[in-house]
Amino acid sequence: MSERVLTVEGLATAFPGPAGPVRVVDDVSFHVDRGEVLALVGESGCGKSMTAFSLLRLVPRPGRIVAGRIELAGRDVLALPVTEMRAVRGREAAMIFQEPMTSLNPVQTVGVQVVEAIRLHERIGADAARRRTVELFERVGIPDPGARFDAWPHQLSGGMKQRVMIAMALCSRPKLLVADEPTTALDVTIQAQILDLLREIQRETGMSILLITHDLGIVNELADRVAVMYAARFVEEGSRTAILGAARHPYSQGLLRSIPARARRGVRLAEIGGTVPPPEDWGPGCRFAGRCERVLDHCAAERPGALRVGEGHQVCCHAVARDLAAATREAAR
């Protein structure tokens, strides 16, 4: 049994809306083991980032966590007083963001910002912190780290800034790194470099990563397990091979079909018809029902429960449930 770094049970985060609170994260449960990379996949606005922010209790006002339990490195995050929560942030779990361009304070040199991060969690002298920063810069592949210490953020490229952010996140050796679309704003070659760096560091330190992305290519590069999110809920969760190779949920299947592939050159790319329903149209049942090609009569009325379809592979879908039932009947006959 591997060590659990993060356990989330029944997490719900809500924002006030015109017609009562809207749950942008609704009854989400998952876990991340030590040294594991869990990818959280879904389209824009499905609640991926809010799930990530909830983990560190950083949900922007007026949103707040309304239900659930989060256990990070053995500590109940939602029960911690504010000062202890601050110690958890950065030390147990660090976060890197989507937009490296705005993730650094423009009026401080990058070195000073990393030093600040180091000295936040460690009693260490200014010179020692400076040396550590230069080492970290070297570790994350910043060329000429000594000179870069005094660089201003605007003097660095996007990839370099993301490396600085990674250095900052790594400085207190967190057990979990939450990476919120870490490569979305970068061009493709830099993306590959940053992903390589993340994987290298992850292997070296045994850190766990919660990777938030909408890019299934990145999932394939980095993830051990994948969770697919749709309209604030998890719809499918399983190992990378299970999801990328044998996804069961119609939404996951649709996502996979919409990736361009060389074998289907010239063929019109498959798409999922319709758009994500706005929160006020979320019914009691499956939220994908309106766009699903396998929709059943009771889909819109009844919420599908989690169904085990393989080793660590869960799906929330009535159609899959019926398939399974049919298969068992077939086998019994």
Next chain:
Amino acid sequence: MPEAHVVSNAVVALLVLFAALVLRRAGRSRLWREAGASVVRRRPVSLAVVLLFVAVALLDAVSWTGGGGDAGEGDVVSVHQPRSVVDRAFPADWNEASYSAPLARVEFYGGAPLRHPGRHLLGTDIIGRDVLHLTLKGARVALLVGGLTTLIVIPLALLFGVSAGYRGGRWDDVVFFLISTLAAMPGLLLLIALIAVLGRGPVQVCVALGVTGWVGLCRLVRGETLKLRELDYVRAARALGVSEPRILFRHVIPNLMHLVVITAVLLFSGLVLSEAVLSWLGIGIDGSWGQMIDQARDELSRDPPITWNLLSASAALFALILAVNRVGDAVRDALDPRTAAELA
């Protein structure tokens, strides 16, 4: 209660000490050192003009009694009245009887001979005071109004603006209500009312100008804070476990400074001009350029008109404000790392 001139001397000493400390402290930081060098390089003339005005104002604020009072045996007043360094630069019996044109040898009306023929560079005013002397003394009042009021406005605006923008919620509503209410009152009317209540001393006028002047900057600061609060580097700092006060002082306020600097400069010039307006309404500070301009109202309608009085005060006002604006502009550019890189 110590005499006024003693207090004034002490304030000057404190100001000089404070400025020296600030300069020393700023000299240690690379950002400020580079900013200073950039300003000196880009605006040498304007900077020199500003420093000249500051020097004159400081010299005019240091005064003591006795010494050099050779205005004549019977002149008791001049012996006991404190005179500043600037006053002492002129002879004690410098005053003439009435108007005289610049460098004139005789009075303007009547043609009676002057006590110091040809030596009043900018002429004399209605009661024979040397205009150059008055203009130099005006610098102190102008810098007092601009400087002290700015010092009142900035902390007020930062305190309310940052707290409202950062905390949001009910407190934001309260501050915004306050701002809107103040902004809705006609500024001049409020000023007159405040001066009527507080009195007409220089400090009182500064307080009145400060109370009416902080709203604009506060609104700006609040808006900018609202924006900064949601920026990624503030979020990143929070995700790293940085405490809220530290976020405010290291990540929010430094990023507001360019706004504060440029507003302070504009405010400074605006305030010096407002004082002129107040003087024109007869509620300004004694000895200001505004008062000189106010008096010129009557003088312009004389025949032939007296113009040197008005021109000297206006030129001084113009020179100070232009120089301050140009220096402020350079300071803002130098403090913004993005433009600073282009300038270097």
